[in-house]
Amino acid sequence: MRQPLARELHDLLERGRDRQLRLAVTGLSRSGKTAFLTSLVNQLRHAGLEARLDLLPVAREGRLLGARRVSQQDLGVPRFPYDEALAALDDTPPRWPAPTRGISELRLAIRYRPARPGLLGSETRQLSLDLFDYPGEWLLDLPLLDLDYPDWSLDQQPTRGRARAALFEDWQAAVAGLDPAAEADEAHLAEIAERYAQGLRAARDAGFADLQPGRFLLPGDLAGAPVLQFFPLPGIETFTAAALEKLPPESNYATLARRYRHYQQRIVKPFYRDHFRRFDRQIVLVDLLGALNAGPERFEDLSQALCKLMQSFDYGKRSLISRLFAPRIDRLAIAATKADHVTPDQHPRLVALLEALLAEPMKDLRFANVPVHAFSLAAIRASESREVAHQGRRSPALRGIGQQGETLLLYPGEVPDRLPDPGFWARQGFDFPAFRPAPRDGGALPHIRMDAVIDWLIGDKLQ
Ligand SMILES: Nc1nc2c(ncn2[C@@H]2O[C@H](COP(=O)(O)OP(=O)(O)OP(=O)(O)O)[C@@H](O)[C@H]2O)c(=O)[nH]1
Ligand SMILES: [Mg+2]
Missing domain, CATH: 3.40.50.300 (P-loop containing nucleotide triphosphate hydrolases)
Known part of the structure; x- marks a missing residue:
């Protein structure tokens, strides 16, 4: 374009x-x-x-x-x-x-x-x-332009943080036995890729944001296309670059690397070239x-x-x-x-x-x-700022309509003005309901x- x-x-x-x-x-x-x-x-x-x-x-x-x-x-x-x-x-x-x-x-x-x-x-x-x-998720793919498939694979092992790793358990079980050198089975790779995408979606739904590749989450008309059927390959670090090069084109490694490159060149790059720039x-x-x-x-x-x-x-x-x-x-x-x-x-x-x-x-x-x-x-x-009398003192409050149409009058809490430490989460945390837009x-x-x-x-x- x-x-x-x-x-x-x-x-x-x-x-x-x-x-x-x-x-x-x-x-x-x-x-x-x-x-x-x-x-x-x-x-x-x-x-x-x-x-x-x-x-x-x-x-x-x-x-x-x-x-x-x-x-x-x-x-x-x-x-x-x-x-x-x-x-x-x-x-x-x-x-x-x-x-x-x-x-x-x-x-x-x-x-x-x-x-x-x-x-x-x-x-x-x-x-x-x-x-x-x-979508900002698209920008998370920028580093991908600079990494080849083996480096990206190493960078993306989703084992950071326990809660996050738990969401990828299915994928990890599925990918565990995959031999980079063995001949690729399309259907099998598609299935593992789907589990990887499921992990990314679950992580997103759980509120995680550091997720790559960005288009797996927002596939649009690419849903189901082989270009979205790749994932990081665990164990790739045990191969030297030269050994990987020598693997035949039909191997799991070469197939995944090809899809990765296609994603890089045909999906990520055009956005940067035609719009972002x-x-x-x-x-x-x-x-x-x-x-x-x-x-x-x-x-x-x-x-x-x-x-x-x-x-x-x-x-x-x-x-x-x-x-x-x-x-x-x-x-x-x-x-x-x-x-x-x-x-x-x-x-x-x-x-x-x-x-x-x-x-x-x-x-x-x-x-x-x-x-x-x-x-x-x-x-x-969607809310109005109010003052309420509380224990003889006037304090600020918010008035809004809740998701079920109920009227809410509340004080949602204090925002920390620096990065919250573990004490903050233990002491206070934060809690507020969503408002409906006002008529x-x-x-x-x-x-x-x-x-x-x-x-x-x-x-x-x-x-
Ligand atoms: N109270 C309040 N809620 C807001 C406001 N802006 C957005 N929201 C809430 O945040 C939700 C997401 O807002 P959107 O504008 O759809 O966000 P988006 O980034 O376009 O979301 P996607 O298109 O899904 O990526 C809305 O459905 C509202 O519930 C705001 O100014 N006030
Ligand atoms: Mg939007």
């Missing part, structure tokens, strides 16, 4: 005139990507009318005239399901938008008045904003509160997955191959989503925790001269700090 040269040239010219920007949203499964993009489009469409965008100067100053959806350029990419998401939120009772798979795109034309108008005074300008939503700005969403809720092992796993994921944006750390696919991202936001699950006094702590979790990758990115900013936000705020009266979606995030991501292009 290579882009025609004329289009690249056109894009380049538009970009030079600051009239086009490609903004990508990513995050691991359920991190809040669809909610974020739905809210972003919704806020911009309601700008100047009902939207509350006080932290977005172009809106506050009355210069933002509005935004319209226009047809996207790349007809090969599915459209972002904005209407479907709004329809779910407007249902009775309101529902959260359905989970999405794969990459989707939406183009907005934003009209605004420049901060310093020209001689005629009534000048308006337009910015084309291309928005992309893609062309993004200008990026926001990475993190469901930090969900991970706190899920306990220490999941929290640790999220931390590892995120550090891996962030390497995609750090050119310094990248090898030659993956550097070829480096995007020219000149700004990166990271955001803890669903902040409406905690009381507003906890929001600064949530940002501090996110910064602590991503301290290393953030240092590397700053060193690589990519500006990074951390936020906490709620794309679609809407047709106006802009209620949010927390979407305006600040929009300003950081595109504000400078609306000057």
Whole structure:
């Protein structure tokens, strides 16, 4: 799916005139990507009318005239399901938008008045904003571009952590007797691969995030194809590279290595080449509160997955191959989503925790001269902040609607402002229920700090 040269040239010219920007949203499964993009489009469409965008100067100053959806350029990419998401939120009772798979795109034309108008005074300008939503799991596959099959096999033994290893027991039992040198049996390999995929799915459902290959979890139209029928080969370390080379093409080893290479070249690489490389700005969403809720092992796993994921944006750390696919991202936001699950006094702590979790990758990115900013936000705020009297003292609380339609009034707990130690989990832990989205009266979606995030991501292009 290579882009025609004329289009690249056109894009380049538009970009030079600051009239086009490609903004990508990513995050691991359920991190809040669809909610974020739905809210972003919704806020911009309601700008100047009902939207509350006080932290977005172009809106506050009355210069933002509005935004319209226009047809996207790349007809090969599915459209972002904005209407479907709004329809779910407007249902009775309101529902959260359905989970999405794969990459989707939406183009907005934003009209605004420049901060310093020209001689005629009534000048308006337009910015084309291309928005992309893609699964963060895909970025976990980046290291795979640099590893050959034997190295990847060694790297991926899923025995880290007891809870995690338990989920792969079936696969381990199935793969144990597989001789790398023996002739491959298609059906047998398919079965072992399916158990590996089952292990990955179970690990994902249990809240684990550091999972490779990413497409095994979101196969889309590749489900059942042999390119997804490989797995790490235990015992491969007992062979020398030369011995592996000599194994016949029909051997288990050679068959699996071939599939791995196909996955690398035909699945992973095109995403980097056709999409990732062309993004200008990026926001990475993190469901930090969900991970706190899920306990220490999941929290640790999220931390590892995120550090891996962030390497995609750090050119310094990248090898030659993956550097070829480096995007020219000149700004990166990271955001803890669903902040409406905690009381507003906890929001600064949530940002501090996110910064602590991503301290290393953030240092590397700053060193690589990519500006990074951390936020906490709620794309679609589903609770209201209240105060309740408790033992003669007034304390903050949240009011929302539970999944069964019941009214909830609660204090969900304190967010640790540094990486939680074992004491934290023993002492306090964390617990909050999910909220249903609040019914809407047709106006802009209620949010927390979407305006600040929009300003950081595109504000400078609306000057
Ligand atoms: N309270 C609250 N919940 C949210 C918010 N954003 C997302 N959620 C919850 O998180 C779930 C996942 O949000 P999505 O936007 O679908 O996340 P996603 O990253 O697109 O998920 P996938 O498409 O499955 O990868 C939603 O179904 C909601 O339950 C928010 O701003 N506030
Ligand atoms: Mg989604």
